[in-house]
Amino acid sequence: MYNDKESQKIVDIIQNYARKHSLFILAYGTGCGAIEIPPTMTSRYDAERFGIRGSATPRQADVLLITGYLATKSLKRVIKVYEQMQDPKYVIGFGSCTINGGMYWDSYNTINVLDKYLPVDVYINGCMPRPEAVIAGFVKLQKLIQQGKADGWDIYKKNIDEYKANQKKIITNWVMPDFNF
Numbered sequence: 001m002y003n004d005k006e007s008q009k010i011v012d013i014i015q016n017y018a019r020k021h022s023l024f025i026l027a028y029g030t031g032c033g034a035i036e037i038p039p040t041m042t043s044r045y046d047a048e049r050f051g052i053r054g055s056a057t058p059r060q061a062d063v064l065l066i067t068g069y070l071a072t073k074s075l076k077r078v079i080k081v082y083e084q085m086q087d088p089k090y091v092i093g094f095g096s097c098t099i100n101g102g103m104y105w106d107s108y109n110t111i112n113v114l115d116k117y118l119p120v121d122v123y124i125n126g127c128m129p130r131p132e133a134v135i136a137g138f139v140k141l142q143k144l145i146q147q148g149k150a151d152g153w154d155i156y157k158k159n160i161d162e163y164k165a166n167q168k169k170i171i172t173n174w175v176m177p178d179f180n181f
Helices: 004-020 033-041 072-084 096-100 131-147 152-158 160-170
Strands: 023-029 052-054 063-067 090-094 122-124
Touching: 004 131, 023 033, 023 072, 023 131, 033 063, 033 131, 063 072, 072 160, 090 096, 090 131, 090 152, 122 131, 152 160
Parallel strands: 023 052, 023 063, 063 090, 090 122
Antiparallel strands: none
16 A cells, blocks of 8 residues: 555646646736737647647636736736736746846846746747747646646745845835735
8 A cells, every 4th residue: 555655646646747738828918028929829839739728817827928028017917916826836937038138138127037026937038939939838847847846836935035025126116915825
């Protein structure tokens, strides 16, 4: 017979396998970032064959896809959306703007490194990444989920004070609760 740890490990393997094949995305498109999402979902590239589908609300989403640059004003909204999502939840940073600010890197109002404010599980490089790169990013996320390594949501909860301190440095008129979960 299996002991409790072995049984839990088997359950985790089955859950992660099922999770990786059923990803509902909520795209937060800013600037030019969202232009590559529709072709990725159409019949030519058919992202749904990988189990990737769109969702209507944060409560139904598993993946928050942040496309394009983030301004200080939009960071507050992204945080609200992220905190409304159910656990486990994943974040994909799409394009060079989420990695280093892209061509807006020296703007006073652009968030340069998204990882300081939200945990990013996968970054997709490019300005703008082609649909093939988008699908490759989702496949990478699926591998991390199956291996149990896509745990940004858990890291966020464990380091909530650090994340909130970074968020409050940028969002000076913070009137939100410290967290929504």
